[in-house]
Amino acid sequence: MTENGDPAHPLFAMIYDPAMALVERTILKPHREYLARDLTGTVLDLGAGTGAMFPYFDGRASVHATEPDRHMRDRARNRFPDAASEIELHDAGAADLPFPDDHFDAVVSSMVFCTVPDVAASLSEVRRVVRPGGEFRFLEHVADDGWREAVQTTVAPAWKRLAGGCHLTRRTASLFASNEAFDVVEMDRFELGVTPVRPFVRGRLRRRA
Numbered sequence: 001m002t003e004n005g006d007p008a009h010p011l012f013a014m015i016y017d018p019a020m021a022l023v024e025r026t027i028l029k030p031h032r033e034y035l036a037r038d039l040t041g042t043v044l045d046l047g048a049g050t051g052a053m054f055p056y057f058d059g060r061a062s063v064h065a066t067e068p069d070r071h072m073r074d075r076a077r078n079r080f081p082d083a084a085s086e087i088e089l090h091d092a093g094a095a096d097l098p099f100p101d102d103h104f105d106a107v108v109s110s111m112v113f114c115t116v117p118d119v120a121a122s123l124s125e126v127r128r129v130v131r132p133g134g135e136f137r138f139l140e141h142v143a144d145d146g147w148r149e150a151v152q153t154t155v156a157p158a159w160k161r162l163a164g165g166c167h168l169t170r171r172t173a174s175l176f177a178s179n180e181a182f183d184v185v186e187m188d189r190f191e192l193g194v195t196p197v198r199p200f201v202r203g204r205l206r207r208r209a
């Protein structure tokens, strides 16, 4: 991440798909299916990265994707043919989304709130762009407990540099659950992943009217 908040991680973008290939197949697939299940209307894939969610959109929704890192966007464009949905890709950070209020029926975010520089401002933008009654669906890795959290804290600075600005010790799910703009439809913690990238929390929040 540069000082002005413009992320550019060419190496991370280059290794992302090969490094994640096994994890995608063995761990992430059912969770990505969950995020995309039965989506209709207008949907935002926030922080789309290399477009790993694109093949999971089944064509019933019109999909916009945002991604501020041009190296990621270049790779995401190559995934357009894998998607059944029409996808419009935008250069935007989560804290400053180029969409009107109440625009989306659903916002989907997979492993993005570990990386955004300002979690509160990003969540506030999600609240702004999802319509009342619409859903915010997420999958995030969060801070662990006990010795595992100690390991996360120790390796966090190096990890942040290696993994495109990723934070290991955020308590993202608790923050989401306590946000007054949303009702929790469901939220589950999974003892998935390998220290320091575990556990994962996924869920669906509904924007209050």
Ligand SMILES: C[S@@+](CC[C@H](N)C(=O)[O-])C[C@H]1O[C@@H](n2cnc3c(N)ncnc32)[C@H](O)[C@@H]1O
Pocket: 007, 046, 047, 048, 049, 050, 051, 052, 053, 067, 068, 069, 072, 092, 093, 094, 095, 109, 110, 111, 112, 115, 116, 117, 164, 165, 166
């Ligand atoms: C771990 S990757 C996840 C990518 C993708 N969502 C996935 O599931 O594979 C985190 C992504 O967040 C993006 N990102 C970084 N800063 C961001 C910001 N301010 N707003 C939105 N996305 C951001 C990164 O460029 C990267 O593509």
